[in-house]
Amino acid sequence: MTFEKLPSLLGEALAARGYAEPTPVQAAVLEPEAEGRDLVVSAQTGSGKTVAFGLAMAPQLLDAKGALPFIREPLALVIAPTRELALQVSRELVWLYGKAGARVATCVGGMDASKERRALGQGAHIVVGTPGRLRDHLERGALDLSQLKVAVLDEADEMLDMGFREDLEEILDATPQERRTLLFSATIPKPIVALARRYQKDALRISTVGADRGHGDIAYQAMAVAPADIEHAVVNLLRLHDAETAMLFCATRDNVRHLHASLVERGFDAVALSGEHSQNERNAALQALRDRRARVCVATDVAARGIDLPTLSLVVHVELPRDAETLQHRSGRTGRAGKKGIAILVTPYPRRKRVDMMxxxxxxxxxxxxxxxxxxxxxxxxxRLLAALLEPIEVDDEDRALAQKLLQERSPEDLAAALVRVHRAKLPMAEEMVDHGQNDRHDRSPAKGQDRGQDRGQDSGQGRGPERSGNDQGPRPGFEDTVWFRMDIGRRDNADPRWILPLLCRRGHVTKRDIGAIRIGASETLFELPRTVAGKFSAALKRTEGGDAEGEGGVRIEPVQGHAREVLKPHKRPPGGAPPRHKAKPAYKPKPHRAR
Incomplete structure (x- = not known):
C-alpha cells in the first residue's frame, strides 16, 4: 500500500519527509472500513501512530480542494498525557498539514497560558494539549469545542494511569455528539474499554502490535547483580556499549537525582528529567541530547513520555518497571523507525524470578x-579506538606540517602511544564488581546422582566458622566468640553469598571481614558475627529495616536464640514416626570448613 489515495497536499508533505509507504498502523487507519468511524487502536510506541491519526482525521478537516477552511473554532483536538508528547505531536502535525495551511495551537502545562489563549482566540484548526491545561482553557472560556469534528486521545492508558479521567470526561462532554473519536493506546485495559464504550459509537478495533513487531527491533536483555552493585553495573553498561544516546530509567525523582550526580561525577555527559525540573530545564536537557552535548539521560517514567530521540539506541531499566506495560513504554524509546535498540533490565538477585515471570x-x-x-x-x-584511528581522513597542509614537527621530536611509536593515552583519558573508568555476573546459578540443577537434600547447607566459601575440619586449628582469629543471625531468605529466593555479603554490609554497617560463615538453606540463611560487633550490627538493622520493602530493606534479619551448634544440627526423625513435614526437614547440615 502507498499514499497515492491521500489528498495531494498531504502526499507532498509525506514525500518531503521521506515517507515511501505507510507503516502497519498507518495502513490500517486508511482502510475503507475505517473511514469515518470511531477507532480504538492498539499500537506500540514508535510505530508511527502520530502520523496515523493525522492521516485518519484528514477527511473531517480538509475540504474538496484538499485545503483547510477558514474557521475560528478548532476542528480537531489531540489530547496527550505529557508536555513532551504534546509538543512532539504538535511538531508532527505542523509539517503534515503545513501545505494545507493548518494553524496548530499547543496548550501544555508549564508554558505561558496567556499566549495560548491568544492563539486560541485568533483561531486554530488543530489544538494539541495536555488534559489539565485544556480543561483550564475550557473552564475559562478560551477553548470552544462546539465545532469539533475529531477528538484524538493519544496514549490513553497512560492518561488514565496518571489520574486524568475526570479531565478527559469534562473535555469530551464539551464536544458535539456527532464528533469522531480516535483512541490510541499501547494496551487496552478495562478502564480504556469503559472509556471507549461511553464516548464512542460502533468503534472499530485495530491492533497492529504483531504487525508492528513491537519487540522486533529491540533486543531485550536482563543482568542479575548484587543490590550494592547496581550503580557500578550501570556505569559498566554505559562504557561497554558507548551508545550515541542512552536513557536510564529510575522509579523516583530522588533516585534520578542521585544517579545523575554520580554519573556526572564519573565524567559522563548526562542530563536528568523528572517531575522536579521546570519546563525550561526539561527543554534544555532535551536540546543537549539532540545537539550531542549530552549522551545519557536519567529519567522517571512519566518525565520520559513522548521523548523522541532518533539516536537513542540503549535503554537501561536501572529500577525494574512495575509491570509489562511500563516495560513496553520505557523500552519503546528505542528501536524506532527500523533502527535497532537494546533494552537491559538491571535485576537485583532476589528479583530474578519476577523478571522471568514478567x-x-x-x-x-x-x-x-x-x-x-x-x-x-x-x-x-x-x-573502537582502532576503528576510529584507521578511518580515512582528510588533512590539510597545516596538519601535515605539525605532524612532521612532531615526528622530529618523537618516534612514531611514542606519538601513537600518546594519542592512545589522550583518547583513554577522556573515558570514565570502569567499575570493579562484587560479582562478575555468573547468572546461570538459578538455572543450575544438581549433578546426576546427587541428592538435592545433600546440598541444604551452603558456605560462603571463605572458610569462616566456629571450627575447621581436617587438622583442627580452631576458629579464625576474631571468631572465637560469635553470635549467629537468621535471614528470612534462602535458596528458593536465589540467596547467594555474592549478594548477601553486600546486603549485610549495607544493612548492618559492617565490613566483609566482620562476617563469618554463611549457611544457606531452602527458605532461610544463617550467618555469624563476632560478639564484639553484634551489638552495633543489631542497632544498624533497626535503622535500615523497612525501607525499600521489595528490596534489601524488606529482608528480615534477627539474632538466633541458642548455641550455633544446636541451630545448625540436623533434625532427627522421631522414633517409629513418619518423616517430618517439608518445613521441618533438616535445612542446615554444615559442610566441614577447609583449613587455611
Whole structure:
C-alpha cells in the first residue's frame, strides 16, 4: 500500500519527509472500513501512530480542494498525557498539514497560558494539549469545542494511569455528539474499554502490535547483580556499549537525582528529567541530547513520555518497571523507525524470578547476560579506538606540517602511544564488581546422582566458622566468640553469598571481614558475627529495616536464640514416626570448613 489515495497536499508533505509507504498502523487507519468511524487502536510506541491519526482525521478537516477552511473554532483536538508528547505531536502535525495551511495551537502545562489563549482566540484548526491545561482553557472560556469534528486521545492508558479521567470526561462532554473519536493506546485495559464504550459509537478495533513487531527491533536483555552493585553495573553498561544516546530509567525523582550526580561525577555527559525540573530545564536537557552535548539521560517514567530521540539506541531499566506495560513504554524509546535498540533490565538477585515471570507473561524473548567486566570494556575500547584511528581522513597542509614537527621530536611509536593515552583519558573508568555476573546459578540443577537434600547447607566459601575440619586449628582469629543471625531468605529466593555479603554490609554497617560463615538453606540463611560487633550490627538493622520493602530493606534479619551448634544440627526423625513435614526437614547440615 502507498499514499497515492491521500489528498495531494498531504502526499507532498509525506514525500518531503521521506515517507515511501505507510507503516502497519498507518495502513490500517486508511482502510475503507475505517473511514469515518470511531477507532480504538492498539499500537506500540514508535510505530508511527502520530502520523496515523493525522492521516485518519484528514477527511473531517480538509475540504474538496484538499485545503483547510477558514474557521475560528478548532476542528480537531489531540489530547496527550505529557508536555513532551504534546509538543512532539504538535511538531508532527505542523509539517503534515503545513501545505494545507493548518494553524496548530499547543496548550501544555508549564508554558505561558496567556499566549495560548491568544492563539486560541485568533483561531486554530488543530489544538494539541495536555488534559489539565485544556480543561483550564475550557473552564475559562478560551477553548470552544462546539465545532469539533475529531477528538484524538493519544496514549490513553497512560492518561488514565496518571489520574486524568475526570479531565478527559469534562473535555469530551464539551464536544458535539456527532464528533469522531480516535483512541490510541499501547494496551487496552478495562478502564480504556469503559472509556471507549461511553464516548464512542460502533468503534472499530485495530491492533497492529504483531504487525508492528513491537519487540522486533529491540533486543531485550536482563543482568542479575548484587543490590550494592547496581550503580557500578550501570556505569559498566554505559562504557561497554558507548551508545550515541542512552536513557536510564529510575522509579523516583530522588533516585534520578542521585544517579545523575554520580554519573556526572564519573565524567559522563548526562542530563536528568523528572517531575522536579521546570519546563525550561526539561527543554534544555532535551536540546543537549539532540545537539550531542549530552549522551545519557536519567529519567522517571512519566518525565520520559513522548521523548523522541532518533539516536537513542540503549535503554537501561536501572529500577525494574512495575509491570509489562511500563516495560513496553520505557523500552519503546528505542528501536524506532527500523533502527535497532537494546533494552537491559538491571535485576537485583532476589528479583530474578519476577523478571522471568514478567517477560514470560508479556511474551518477550530475552536473555540473561553477564555483568561487563573492566576487561570486557578495555577490549571494546581497543576495538573502537582502532576503528576510529584507521578511518580515512582528510588533512590539510597545516596538519601535515605539525605532524612532521612532531615526528622530529618523537618516534612514531611514542606519538601513537600518546594519542592512545589522550583518547583513554577522556573515558570514565570502569567499575570493579562484587560479582562478575555468573547468572546461570538459578538455572543450575544438581549433578546426576546427587541428592538435592545433600546440598541444604551452603558456605560462603571463605572458610569462616566456629571450627575447621581436617587438622583442627580452631576458629579464625576474631571468631572465637560469635553470635549467629537468621535471614528470612534462602535458596528458593536465589540467596547467594555474592549478594548477601553486600546486603549485610549495607544493612548492618559492617565490613566483609566482620562476617563469618554463611549457611544457606531452602527458605532461610544463617550467618555469624563476632560478639564484639553484634551489638552495633543489631542497632544498624533497626535503622535500615523497612525501607525499600521489595528490596534489601524488606529482608528480615534477627539474632538466633541458642548455641550455633544446636541451630545448625540436623533434625532427627522421631522414633517409629513418619518423616517430618517439608518445613521441618533438616535445612542446615554444615559442610566441614577447609583449613587455611
Amino acid at each position: 517477560m514470560r507473561g508479556a511474551r518477550i524473548a530475552f536473555e540473561w547476560i553477564k555483568v561487563p567486566t573492566p576487561e570486557d570494556i578495555r577490549e571494546k575500547d581497543r576495538e
